[in-house]
Amino acid sequence: MAHGLFGEPESKPESEMESTSQFNVGVDFSLFDARINGTIEYYNRATKDLLYSYPVPSPPYMYTTIMANVGSMENKGLELTLSGDVIRKTNLRWTVSVNAAHNENKILKLSNEEFTTSVIKTGSAWVRGGSTTRLI
16 A cells, blocks of 8 residues: 555445346247237346445545445336237248337435435436436
């Protein structure tokens, strides 16, 4: 560790990889001699130790923001796929398919005792214009 102009090295929390657990269940079905086929699927994904940039005082920190593993998020949804043979002949087959999905994302936690925030920053101000959402 280097000592010198800035004194002792900055102490910050150890960053970890985000971890995800997932539950997934689905059913494939076929009706009318396989003229109609489909899949229905439900999933629930939970992610913890989300990395986020938090404001911190300077000093004691060298910079005014720090990355920390604080957040958790849930993502769940239902997906449906249907396909059917409109025409099924010896030398011609015309199949039509449709897909529908409903997804729900929730940020469950984005603060703890040490690091807090009241906004979620999305995008990049330099690339996409960026935006900020206030937490209620």
